Amino acid sequence: MSGADPGTEPNEDSAGEPSARRKPVVVVVEPETPGNVGTIARAMKNFGLTDLKLVNPPELREDGEAYGFAGHAREDVLPNADEVTFEEIVENYHTVGTTAITGEDDQSHERFPFKTPAELRASLKTVDAPTAIVFGREGRGLNNEELSQLDEVCSIPADDDYPVLNLGQAATVLLYELRELTVDETQLPDTEVVRAAEPDIERFHEYFGDFLASTGQREHHREKNALLMRRLLGRAHPTEREIHSLLGTFRKATTKLEHADHLAAKYDEPVYPRE
């Protein structure tokens, strides 16, 4: 840990060891709707965060909307949320204020310059500081006086006709975008390892060439169709199982097609039925 003290317990992982990188805390300033607090808590749990801090929150009843919207975060993130003051956050964290409405240029600095969520992720990756992502009220967001006390500004690019996201949705997008810094392991398997090996794919292309030949296509058609299949698989990144299934299918077809040639020759029949 650096000299800066976030004023709270450092992040620890479930084994009680300090995590390699301090994860951001999420601050919501004067949320009006308990449901949005629940939505934010759920997004935090979905994206690996646990430390929720609330400035002047509404009452969060266990039978109310905050808990109703929180999913499994009702078990930990939400009941462990701290009530704090805005000043405590400013004093103890590197702070990132969020806003849908930015400045247009540097005539004033409350809302400009700003980062997009992707830029924020790239920037936070390079430092290890106790960081707070600060969201404002549903209706009015963070005001200029508040933003002027925060270190950075972040804004989600959205449609110019209607760029104002709902508070819970904005937090979800931002935490999704920061997941690389906060999620240790996702639910998604590593798909790289199951892509078919190149030699298997090449073997498939050989078999597919045999198959094309066995259909009786002329050579220039066969070449075109072989290339078409190469491009198709090249884009699709087939899995090992897909390649082996395809290989089995075409191998069987080729065997039968070649047998048809044999039968046709043996019985002096055409290889394709007469029209």
Next chain:
Amino acid sequence: MSGADPGTEPNEDSAGEPSARRKPVVVVVEPETPGNVGTIARAMKNFGLTDLKLVNPPELREDGEAYGFAGHAREDVLPNADEVTFEEIVENYHTVGTTAITGEDDQSHERFPFKTPAELRASLKTVDAPTAIVFGREGRGLNNEELSQLDEVCSIPADDDYPVLNLGQAATVLLYELRELTVDETQLPDTEVVRAAEPDIERFHEYFGDFLASTGQREHHREKNALLMRRLLGRAHPTEREIHSLLGTFRKATTKLEHADHLAAKYDEPVYPRE
């Protein structure tokens, strides 16, 4: 337009011209909670989409939660939502099914291979096809029988401990990630143009060098501090106004520091106060 007919009106922009690229439609299969339909409608409007299709939806009352959660999308996306059948969507669109729970490998193909939202964006960028992003029920998502009829699978990477996003939040993340394909113009100004010009930044560094000299620092300290400032500004990408403000500040300081040297010499005083 290609030969494929999406079976509905092609997307048109507000001027009535066909848009350059067909934007995806959003399909929600058997949503249970009107509020989630409203949240999805709002995310659509935030990220430039308009065409919402619902399979077996609940009643959406104008005084109910769907309209309550939709923000400005209550004016267009929500009232214009179509009721459709799952089969109509399968027949007329390139379909992307969404799920939090993927297969682990290619032992079965209902949920594998899958794309992440970023991979889906990259892939959809390369084609122009009528595309439907299909979301499932709150509780159970899309089932295997439904997914097996859809062309692709997309899953949001989230924390392995709790990867299941709320339906409305999942849709928000996915539509955010696809915004490059769907949002014509964001609310965010182009910040590139307001970064200070390199010659202005270099001029600042010259002035800052003069300032360091005027403080009386020894040369090797000045060099270190000049480089420190160069690195700091290099990372911060200062705006034109910031550079000019800084320049003004240091110019004024330098003037006063040099005057202090003059006064000290004139009156045979030390340039720094005695300890």
